[in-house]
Amino acid sequence: MKKPTASKKAIGLKYSVGSAPEVVAKGFDSLAEQIIAIAKEHGVLIHEDDYLSDFLSRLDLGQQIPEELYHVIAELIAFSYVLQGKFPENWQSPSGGVNSQA
Numbered sequence: 001m002k003k004p005t006a007s008k009k010a011i012g013l014k015y016s017v018g019s020a021p022e023v024v025a026k027g028f029d030s031l032a033e034q035i036i037a038i039a040k041e042h043g044v045l046i047h048e049d050d051y052l053s054d055f056l057s058r059l060d061l062g063q064q065i066p067e068e069l070y071h072v073i074a075e076l077i078a079f080s081y082v083l084q085g086k087f088p089e090n091w092q093s094p095s096g097g098v099n100s101q102a
Helices: 030-041 050-056 067-083
Strands: 009-014 022-028
Touching (some): 009 050
16 A cells, blocks of 8 residues: 655744744645745755654744744754854854854
């Protein structure tokens, strides 16, 4: 018996300082592919996590993420900033140097 294939999902979040991230895009299958392609075109970092995307796909457009996800989403946002070379002012690296970027 052939196992059904899971549909591809894409959920876009937007974060503004002072508020919880909110769902700004979501789609399945070919729409998910389009969302991912547009995100890549604009330099948006993509994170693949089946469990997280399953949970986020249940949220409505414009809905903020629930408090239970604050920690995991905050870690992903912080990691994406580091990957882009963005650090908070006066951030001290593990090697002991202080970042001079704003």
